[in-house]
Amino acid sequence: MYELRSYQNDLIQRITKSMQNGHHHIIVQSPPRTGKTVVMAEIARRTTAKNNRVMFxxxxxxxxxxxxATFKAQGVNPNLATMGLVQTLCRRVNKLPEPQLILIDEGHHALAKSYQKILIKFKNAYVLLFTATPRRTGQKQLDQIADDIIIGKSIKELTNEGFLAQFRYFQPPNDFNSKLLKRNSTGDYTNKSMAEAMNTKIFGHVVKQYQRIAKGMQAVVYTYSIESAKRVAQEFNNAGISAKEVDGKTPEVERDEIVTDFKNQKLKILVNVNLFTEGVDLPNVDCVIMARPTMSLALYLQFSMRCLNPRPGKTAIIIDHANNVQKFGYPDDDRDWKQAVISGTKSVSKINTDPGMPIITCDYCFAVVKTSEVKNGKCPLCGKPIKIHEAKQVKDLDLVEAKNRKKLIAEIVKSDLLKKVANKKVSELKSPAEFNAYAKLHGYKQGWVYFQLKMRGMIKK
Incomplete structure (x- = not known):
């Protein structure tokens, strides 16, 4: 039997009080990596101990x-517990015994028709909707089916208390073009548009940045398609770093073997397409690499927090190749989840209680840091000078960008050096002049040039 942590006991007490106050459909929010399944198992144990039936x-x-396995270890009476996939339970709903309590994992999915069919059938049952992120993509939110929400401890609080690992966030330069992104019917981006937005250079870039920032760490990589996942895995293997790709089409036996090898540290990199987001236990992940964008706050937090299982002395690494941090802020930013569940709330930014999201990227090491961390004008990670830029209106930036592009095109036509580096990879650049020309073409700052030259021994000090 699992011994509950203090914040888990607190959740159960508050759930009980909410029920006593007459609420029947309750959202229970607690961040990723905080053992929500254990909490549900303990609630199920107490429920079945009173001879009441539970559905999970x-x-x-x-x-x-x-x-x-968790429910069994916690001592839940299996004769009073119905546990199954929503698809299966939905098909068999008329044959299922009536539960007094329904526990829904990843409860933000509960507006789907399959869930609703079950909830309508058992309308007298108490319903607990467990989720790390009660915010859904789209306009319809959980206030349509829930009558209360219980907010668990914040990510910052849990980190300070040692229940989650400290982390550092990096956003390397990339050729990501967000203007090419298009949404699908679920509200997230289509695979086709992500493939167009993510320059093909990303595959090799992912490996190089891993070697620079998180070399030797076990990492999970999130990509946007099976093809892209296979490409990334191949790039890692080509670099001598053991990697395997898994996706929804990977045979179950093979997938289990790969995951077991990863857990046993026989495999360094696990590349996947949306498999290792919700619930899957991968305790030894120290680095997460996001090689895809998302419009879903739920996915973003699941991606970014995959590496936050704590260990003494651990500092996890999050590498964001798709500018997700610019949309959602830090994983541990404070969010107003009560506001998040209100239908019609259009912007994710409206639920961030710190709307300014004051974060900047170091030009030298690419660390994403909060302005409050910058002391004496220096990056807290690499110690190099870091400039806190004043915000400008988007329209002004667009005008400046348009003028700069026209000027740059004219320079390319006249410059043999710019033409020479136009189709080169960073690894193919040979001199400071070429690095400077490459930076000019791609809009990189001098800090990037300095860092690249320093890494290659072209600068002695």
Whole structure:
């Protein structure tokens, strides 16, 4: 049996009080990596101990197997517990015994028709909607089915208390073009548009930045398609770093073997397409690499916090190749989850209680840091000078960018050096002059040039 942590006991007490106050459909918010399955198992144990029936609903098989093991270890009476995938339970809903309590894992999915069919069938049951991110993409939110929300401890609080690992966030320069992104019916980006937005150079770039920032760490990479995942895995293997790709089409036996090898540290890099987001237990991940954008705050937090399982002395590394931090802020930013569940709230930024999101990227080491961390004008990680730029209106930036592009095109036509480096990779640049020309072409600052030259021994001091 698991011994509950203080914040887990607090959640259960507050859930009980909410029920006593007459609420029947309750959202229970707690950040990723905080053991929500253990909390649900303990609630199920107490419920079945009173001879009441429980139903547990989940939407992924690999997570269901883990949940069953947790419920068993916690002492839940299996004769009074119905546990299954939402698709299966939905098909069999008329044959299922009526529960007094329904537990929904990743409860932000509960507006889907399959969940609603079950909830309507068992309308007298108490319903607990567990989720790290009650905010959904789209206009319809959980206030349509819930009558209360219980907010767990914040990521900052849990980190300060040692329940989550400290982390550092990096956003390397990239050729990512967000203007090419298009949304699908779920509100997130289409695979086709992500493929167009993410320059093909990203595949090799992911490996190089991993070697520079997180070399030797076990890492999970999130990509946007099976093809891109295979490409990234191949690039890692070509660099002598053991990597495997898994996706929804990977045979279950093979997938389990790969995950086991990763858990046993026989494999350094695990590349996937949306498999290792919700619930899957990968305790030894120290680095997360986001090689895809998302419009979903839920996915962003699941991606970025995958590496935050704590260990003494651990500082996790998050590498963002798709500018997600610019949209959502830091993973541990404070968010108003009560506001998030209100239908019609259009912008994710409206639920950030710190709307300014004062973060900047160091031109030298590419660390994303908060302005409050900058002391004496220096980056807290590399110690190099860092400039806090004043915000400008977007329209002004667009005008400046347009003028600069026209000027740059004219320079390329006249300059043999700019033409020479136009189609080169960074690894193919041979001299300071070429690095400066490359930086000019791609809009990189002199700090980037300095860092590249320093790494290659072209600058002695």
């Amino acid at each position: 609903i989940i939407h992924r098989k690999e997570v269901l197997d883990q949940a069953k």
